[in-house]
Amino acid sequence: MYEIQKSNPDSSIILKTVDGTSKGQQRFQRLCMYFHGVKQGFLVGCRPLIGVDGTFLKGIVGGVQLIAVGLDANNSIFPVAYATVEGENKESWTWFFKLLKEDLKIERDYEWTIMSDKHKGLIQACGQVFPNAAHRFCVKYLHNNFSISGFKGEALRRALWAAAKATAPAEFVSKMEDMAAIDLDAAKWFDDKPPSQWSKTHFSTYLKCDVLLNNICEYFNSKILDVREKLIIEMIKLLRLYMMQRMKQNRDIA
Structure with missing residues (x-):
């Protein structure tokens, strides 16, 4: 020291x-x-x-x-x-x-x-x-927890990443609706997970960085x-x- x-x-x-x-x-x-x-x-x-x-x-x-x-x-x-x-x-x-x-x-x-x-x-x-x-x-860690909760499969993985990469509020809503169409419970799994924590569309503008x-x-x-x-x-x-x-x-x- x-x-x-x-x-x-x-x-x-x-x-x-x-x-x-x-x-x-x-x-x-x-x-x-x-x-x-x-x-x-x-x-x-x-x-x-x-x-x-x-x-x-x-x-x-x-x-x-x-x-x-x-x-x-x-x-x-x-x-x-x-x-x-x-x-x-x-x-x-x-x-x-x-x-x-x-x-x-x-x-x-x-x-x-x-x-x-x-x-x-x-x-x-x-x-x-x-x-x-x-x-x-x-989001990789989030997806692991998502899978552990029983929501597996390529379709749900793609739906999660599509919502995470959304850059406009309307696009985010649309991607979450797509997920709900695949599995309603999967979409509800995100109810207590604010999109500001995992989706580009809700990230703070102070950072100027959309890393996921x-x-x-x-x-x-x-x-x-x-x-x-x-x-x-x-x-x-x-x-x-x-x-x-x-x-x-x-x-x-x-």
């Missing part, structure tokens, strides 16, 4: 501990990292969109890696921050979101969009920390498969290296 602060001034490295088994002993619980150059690059050159996700660590101590990833002007992924936490729950997500909001100095959260899956703890934490931000859900998938996080996770098997300190070193390499690639493209 001290070496990173020395070599990357104004970076944020937040360590949280809890009481250990022995009196006066502290035990590692969470670590969150925001590099100064990354924060500045994100605020200057990226869209007000943050994709977030959590992925399990495979080391002997377990835990979860939380990530926040943005989109730059070339629609390339822009890793923003990551945190190693004890588990994916409301408390850990709230902690991560609060640090993210503070470090990025987000005041008008209604101008921002958060994209994620529908993990219950994540949704609650996002609503608490970013109450006015738009919240999109990955959280691929930015999935791509990041695919690049750290081996890293997730390491011990905490080694894993953090390798994540830092990947972050720096990704930033260099973004500069070369620009």
